[in-house]
């Protein structure tokens with residue numbers, strides 16, 4: 143999309159607040175669906191979106207003091223977001239003070255333009271403010287682009303875990319990176 147500038151041409155990140163719940167819920171559901179629709183049935187996808195991305199759920203997450211949401215807007219439109227929270231990984235990792243990178247999404251027209259790198263730097267800053275020394279995340283094993291991006295951003299594979307998308311059992315990689 144030619145009208146989309148590179149990451150240096152867009153604004154700064156801001157912290158999400160409860161008033162962002164509806165916009166964020168819609169953006170998060172759309173980007174999740176675009177990323178994973180091919181990996182499950184539409185009924186499973188609909189059930190998962192209703193459970194994980196409703197406005198109420200999003201509002202709870204935005205209010206949670208153990209969680210931080212970063213939003214990036216361009217000309218008033220949300221183009222990327224990340225959420226970090228105090229939550230232990232599903233597998234044992236030999237690192238202290240590990241914060242979860244719970245969600246990390248850049249809208250498709252902005253892929254490959256440096257937005258994800260800026261989003262990662264902002265997410266790391268927010269995780270440090272939550273007292274973290276390490277970040278962990280889980281990523282679907284079939285999400286090759288995200289895994290390549292995380293490796294480029296300094297994450298290493300720490301093991302496998304499972305993720306239930308409705309009744310569909312899927313397999314994720316757990317990756318970790320230092321915050322220092």
Ligand SMILES: CC(C)(COP(=O)(O)OP(=O)(O)OC[C@H]1O[C@@H](n2cnc3c(N)ncnc32)[C@H](O)[C@@H]1OP(=O)(O)O)[C@@H](O)C(=O)NCCC(=O)NCCS
Pocket residue numbers: 173177246247248249252253254255256257258259280281282285286287288290291294
């Ligand atoms: C994951 C995401 C944030 C990465 O941002 P991005 O701007 O696409 O990342 P980049 O383009 O800088 O890096 C992706 C790398 O994967 C590579 N890549 C692209 N498609 C790939 C594929 N199918 N298989 C393997 N590598 C791939 C790119 O070439 C690039 O590597 P390079 O810089 O060495 O060329 C973004 O793609 C996104 O939001 N995806 C949808 C949501 C998502 O999957 N979120 C993560 C959930 S855990």
